[in-house]
Amino acid sequence: MPEISAEQVAHLANLARIALTEEEIAHLTTELGQIMQAVEQVNQVATPDVPPTSHPIPMQNVFRADVVTDDVLSPEQALSGAPERDGDRFVVSAILGEEQ
Amino acid sequence: MSHSDELIRLSAAELARRLGRGEVSSVEATQAHLDRIAAVDGAVHAFLHVNAEGALRAAAEVDRARAAGESLGELAGVPIAIKDVLVTEGMPSTSGSKILEGWIPPYDATPVRKVREAGLVPLGKTNMDEFAMGSSTEHSAYGPTHNPWDLDRIPGGSGGGSAASVAAFEAPLALGSDTGGSIRQPAHVTGTVGVKPTYGAVSRYGSIALASSLDQIGPVTRTVLDAALLQDVIAGHDPHDSTSIAEPWPSMAEAVRRADVQGLRIGVVKELDTDGFQAGVRQRFHESLELLERNGAEIVEVEAPNFEHAIAAYYLILPAEASSNLAKFDSVRFGLRVTPQGGGTVEQVMAASREAGFGPEVKRRIILGTYALSAGYYDAYYGSAQKVRTLVQRDFDQAFAKVDVLATPTAPTTAFKLGEKLDDPLAMYLNDIATIPANLAGVPGISLPAGLAPEDGLPVGIQFLAPARQDARLYNVGGALERLLEAEWGGPLIAKAPDLSTHELTATEEGAL
Numbered sequence: 001m002p003e004i005s006a007e008q009v010a011h012l013a014n015l016a017r018i019a020l021t022e023e024e025i026a027h028l029t030t031e032l033g034q035i036m037q038a039v040e041q042v043n044q045v046a047t048p049d050v051p052p053t054s055h056p057i058p059m060q061n062v063f064r065a066d067v068v069t070d071d072v073l074s075p076e077q078a079l080s081g082a083p084e085r086d087g088d089r090f091v092v093s094a095i096l097g098e099e100q
Numbered sequence: 101m102s103h104s105d106e107l108i109r110l111s112a113a114e115l116a117r118r119l120g121r122g123e124v125s126s127v128e129a130t131q132a133h134l135d136r137i138a139a140v141d142g143a144v145h146a147f148l149h150v151n152a153e154g155a156l157r158a159a160a161e162v163d164r165a166r167a168a169g170e171s172l173g174e175l176a177g178v179p180i181a182i183k184d185v186l187v188t189e190g191m192p193s194t195s196g197s198k199i200l201e202g203w204i205p206p207y208d209a210t211p212v213r214k215v216r217e218a219g220l221v222p223l224g225k226t227n228m229d230e231f232a233m234g235s236s237t238e239h240s241a242y243g244p245t246h247n248p249w250d251l252d253r254i255p256g257g258s259g260g261g262s263a264a265s266v267a268a269f270e271a272p273l274a275l276g277s278d279t280g281g282s283i284r285q286p287a288h289v290t291g292t293v294g295v296k297p298t299y300g301a302v303s304r305y306g307s308i309a310l311a312s313s314l315d316q317i318g319p320v321t322r323t324v325l326d327a328a329l330l331q332d333v334i335a336g337h338d339p340h341d342s343t344s345i346a347e348p349w350p351s352m353a354e355a356v357r358r359a360d361v362q363g364l365r366i367g368v369v370k371e372l373d374t375d376g377f378q379a380g381v382r383q384r385f386h387e388s389l390e391l392l393e394r395n396g397a398e399i400v401e402v403e404a405p406n407f408e409h410a411i412a413a414y415y416l417i418l419p420a421e422a423s424s425n426l427a428k429f430d431s432v433r434f435g436l437r438v439t440p441q442g443g444g445t446v447e448q449v450m451a452a453s454r455e456a457g458f459g460p461e462v463k464r465r466i467i468l469g470t471y472a473l474s475a476g477y478y479d480a481y482y483g484s485a486q487k488v489r490t491l492v493q494r495d496f497d498q499a500f501a502k503v504d505v506l507a508t509p510t511a512p513t514t515a516f517k518l519g520e521k522l523d524d525p526l527a528m529y530l531n532d533i534a535t536i537p538a539n540l541a542g543v544p545g546i547s548l549p550a551g552l553a554p555e556d557g558l559p560v561g562i563q564f565l566a567p568a569r570q571d572a573r574l575y576n577v578g579g580a581l582e583r584l585l586e587a588e589w590g591g592p593l594i595a596k597a598p599d600l601s602t603h604e605l606t607a608t609e610e611g612a613l
Contacts, residue, residue: 004471012470016423017430018463019440019451028467031525035468038526039412042484045491052486053493055313055343056299056542057568062342077206081434090432092446093439 004033104132112178112272112326119166119177126159126166126177130221133179137223137270140600145245146255146265148184149192150224155179158221165219174353175329176219181271183262184225185232186212186317187306191222195308196230196240196258199429199436199457209306210341211275211317211334218333223271226261230459231426232282232310234258235531238522239461246518247290249558249597253515256286262320263290268600273330274320279310280414281511281535283318284547288510288561291549291593293321293578296535297331298568299542300345303338311421312343314414314539322594324548324578328352331571345569355572359579362396366564366577367503371407372534378513380553384560385509388550391584392577402499402506406491407537413488414536415529416472416481423469426462429454464525493541496567505573506565508534510547514558538565546574548582549593559593 006029013020020028075088084091107115107129118124134152141147162177187193187205194200208216216222229239237245237260245260247253248268255264262274263286276283278296287294295318302317309315319330332353337346368389373382393399431437431453432446438453458466472481499506511531521528538545547561562581566573586592 008471009467012467012474014451015474016466016470017427017447017451017454018458018466019448019455020463021455024460024463028464031464032468032471034526035415035464036471036481039415039481039485042409042412042416042488043480045406045409046484046487050487050490052483053489054486056489056493056540057343057345059300059343064339073206078433080206081203083431083435083437092432093443093449094445097445097448 004029004036104135107132108136108269110272111323112175112321113323113329115272116175116178122166126162126221127156129177130155130159130179130223133223133271136268140268141270143246143251143600144248144264144268144270145243146226146261146268146270147181147224148194148196148227148242148261151191151222154190155221155223158216162219162221173218173333175273175333178220178273179223179271180215180220181223181226181262181265181274182212183259183274183276184228185277185308186275187308188212188222188225191225193225193308194241195232196228196242197457197459197462198241199453200434201436203434205306207306210303210338212306214334215275220273220333226259226265226274228261229258230462231308231422232258232277232279233422233461233465235281235285235528236518236521237261238518239459241459244518247515248600249291250515252517253558254289254518256289256515258282259286259320263287263292263294266320266322267292267594267597272322273326275317275334276320277307277310277315277317278539279314279418280539281532283320284535284545284561284563285511285531287320287547289515289559291559291597293324293327293546293548295319295327295331295546295571295574296538296544297335297571298345298544300343301335301349301544301571302331303341303344305338305340309425311418312425313421314418316539322592324546324575324582325353325356327546328356328575328579347569350572352572352575355575356579359576359583361392361577361580364392364397364505364577365503366392366397366399367402367499367506368399369404369407369499369506369508370401371404372508376512376533377509378553378555380555381509381511381513381560384551384553385507385562388562388581388585389507391588392581395580395584400503402502404495404499404537406488406495409488410492410537410540411529411533413485413492413540414532415468416485417489417540419465419469420472420482421469423466423473426466429457461525489540492537496537496541496543500567504566505577508563508565510534510561510563514553514556514560534563541568543568544571544574546578548578550585551593552596
């Protein structure tokens with residue numbers, strides 16, 4: 001059972017793009033350790049001979065014809081919830097920071 | 101009892117019958133439910149949004165179509181509440197999160213489209229734990245829902261709003277979603293009926309995804325027949341959901357109407373019949389089984405040794421899938437955008453938006469999922485959890501080789517007090533011990549009222565599970581047990597729920613409105 005450190009939680013928060021506060025990081029570090037301790041029992045029974053299941057109902061790949069049907073969103077609908085738009089485009093802030 | 105008070109207490113099936121015979125109009129029935137919502141929802145808080153105008157318009161359209169002799173679905177004109185996890189055109193859809201506050205989706209989820217096409221009347225959107233993460237609705241960003249049986253207690257979760265809305269007679273029907281018990285556990289604590297259909301029976305298109313391999317949409321009602329009628333409306337193949345099962349379904353309503361347990365083999369899961377369950381929960385469970393046995397069912401004990409690892413596997417698989425699904429909330433295409441002081445890059449805006457928009461349980465699970473999926477830990481956690489999933493499926497296969505359905509108490513305890521488990525995530529997660537195995541294996545489950553626990557007078561549910569695609573077996577055993585129990589009780593259990601009209605004033609006085 002690897003110990004979970006505050007640095008690790010801060011790194012995970014960065015990967016998950018959540019600007020956690022120092023207080024949240026401290027709180028989550030404790031909780032995450034407790035939760036991982038409770039769930040690591042899966043290792044006891046997950047022996048190499050057991051195949052993993054990703055999906056409960058076995059299915060083959062599902063394909064459809066590559067044609068645009070009439071039930072797709074219009075540009076207006078697709079943009080209707082955008083926090084900021086410019087014509088038919090979503091507006092975002094700079095991709096690169098000054099230091100980059 | 102006033103006419104309006106009588107209308108809200110009818111089952112959906114009975115209301116539909118009266119609508120069909122012209123004894124009542126859909127506008128009258130809809131108005132009666134809107135009046136009830138206005139009277140009691142300040143205290144219950146089952147709804148996040150009530151669409152009175154849209155509901156009355158839809159009701160008037162059904163009345164017009166009926167008067168014109170048009171062919172209508174069996175439930176046409178019956179009001180329905182919709183869990184906020186389902187996107188709805190013209191109604192805000194937040195999934196209980198601030199990050200989606202005020203968002204009005206440009207399309208209907210498939211189950212919503214189907215209920216509209218069948219002539220049902222959407223009343224509004226029901227409260228839930230944020231992104232369906234929780235067992236009490238206390239993780240809703242908009243405040244908790246209160247259990248109509250005792251307003252100081254939780255209504256279950258994540259679909260506490262849907263369950264409370266039917267328990268409080270604010271709607272005869274509701275839609276829910278069940279990822280680890282979010283339909284069945286609220287049914288258990290509110291004395292109502294909830295069904296998680298087979299994975300893939302109902303389309304997930306337009307359901308704001310929590311864990312895609314576990315989520316399933318299903319009915320929330322006061323009677324087993326009503327749940328069956330609603331499942332018959334929402335089930336079926338949908339090309340928009342590639343995990344949707346492309347096979348026809350038999351009528352679930354027929355299964356209820358023909359319900360008979362003579363010769364039915366019912367397996368009691370030994371691992372879920374222990375001292376870990378509250379005494380009154382176990383007592384009502386065993387009384388129900390004895391009643392079924394006296395009426396021709398055969399009760400046998402079965403073992404499911406891997407169920408004890410189900411919660412652990414679930415709390416690795418769910419956060420892993422959730423952390424991926426919730427990446428879509430990026431402040432670009434829809435939802436909240438928060439720009440840090442002095443501006444920032446798109447990634448900084450994203451991080452600030454997600455920090456402000458997500459609640460503590462959502463952050464906890466995203467971080468947990470990100471950890472379980474990270475390089476070096478993937479095999480030990482996510483990979484191992486997927487293996488446990490195989491073992492749980494094997495337990496089900498072995499059990500169903502011996503019996504037709506399985507029976508368990510739905511949840512370990514009756515409704516607990518609001519706030520009681522809020523600071524202890526692990527204690528909260530244990531609420532779903534009996535419901536999670538079905539989600540891991542994709543099999544269907546039902547919870548229906550089994551009585552009141554003698555020690556606290558609160559509702560207790562019994563759960564039945566069936567093999568994948570055999571949802572009709574749940575409706576058979578559920579319909580039969582409901583009939584037998586109601587004959588003993590002299591009516592439905594929900595008739596024993598306290599009269600909420602007295603609570604309205606109290607809530608107002610305390611400023612809860």
